[in-house]
Amino acid sequence: NEVDIVPLAQFCLERGYELRFIEQMPLGPKHEWVRDGMVTASEILAALGERFTLTPLDEPRGAAPAEVWAVAPDATQPGGRLGVIASVTNPFCGACDRTRITSDGQVRTCLFSRTETDLRAILRGGGTDDDIADAWLGAHRAKPRAHGIDEPGFEQPDRPMSAIGG
Known part of the structure; x- marks a missing residue:
């Protein structure tokens, strides 16, 4: 999945879509979730940060599950917003x-x-x-x-x- 992070973000930004990435959660049908195999929010953001200029939005998150970043426009995409839902590594339960x-x-x-x-x-x-x-x-x-x-x-x-x- 890691290799698809940037291309998927690029695809969405080019079309004006606001994409949300979500950490894999222990909700599969066979109870095969293993935390060590999960791509974390930090890893997702690191991959995105290698390609895009990201700025965290200074908006109250409230009860929304995603943290959202503004993506600066560049020569290959018009910019936009991307979100990451880190329900495992940075829970928002409160x-x-x-x-x-x-x-x-x-x-x-x-x-x-x-x-x-x-x-x-x-x-x-x-x-x-x-x-x-x-x-x-x-x-x-x-x-x-x-x-x-x-x-x-x-x-x-x-x-x-x-x-x-x-």
């Missing part, structure tokens, strides 16, 4: 306000969580809109402060990213 609902009605408060809140059962059991909202809000309030990837007991979630949505 500012994350996201939850996801899966196609089968489960609320997940973190991509890396093994815990889900079942909204489908509430809906099918005749629950009201308020019941559903209360369950979702309760899940969000119980959202962990960090994903725990660096903890010794971390276990990859059972659902792959394709089954979570995100």
